[in-house]
Amino acid sequence: xxxxxxxxxxxxxxxxxxxxxxxxxxxxxxxxxxxxxxxxxxxxxxxxxxxxxxxxxxxxxxxxxxxxxxxxxxxxxxxxxxxxxxxxxxxxxxxxxxxxxx
Numbered sequence: 001x002x003x004x005x006x007x008x009x010x011x012x013x014x015x016x017x018x019x020x021x022x023x024x025x026x027x028x029x030x031x032x033x034x035x036x037x038x039x040x041x042x043x044x045x046x047x048x049x050x051x052x053x054x055x056x057x058x059x060x061x062x063x064x065x066x067x068x069x070x071x072x073x074x075x076x077x078x079x080x081x082x083x084x085x086x087x088x089x090x091x092x093x094x095x096x097x098x099x100x101x102x
Contacts (some may be wrong), residue, residue, distance in 0.1 A: 006057060007077055008075060009055070009056045009075040009076075011053065011056070016054055016055050024056065024069065025090065028043045031066060032090050038061060040095060041091060042091030042096070043085065043090040045086065046081065057078070057081050059091070080100075081099075084088075
């Protein structure tokens with residue numbers, strides 16, 4: 001898996017209700033801490049315009065370390081999220097402000 005690839009994970013309403021989204025955030029945070037909280041390592045959530053789905057984006061720096069998590073939640077490679085409102089879930093505020101440099 002390339003370390004320069006963004007990934008997205010889409011959660012349906014039923015998956016969110018079942019706790020999958022919270023589990024992903026917890027697992028991501030655990031790996032983030034185990035790796036020493038790398039500066040360019042981040043998990044974002046798209047603020048949905050409408051609809052029940054919730055999309056999470058994993059920054060490119062983590063894809064190698066997160067391969068099992070990406071597989072577990074059927075993450076797919078994607079382009080850098082643009083023209084959407086993102087909320088930083090795990091990571092440093094500096095990453096959120098400099099997302100165009102990832």
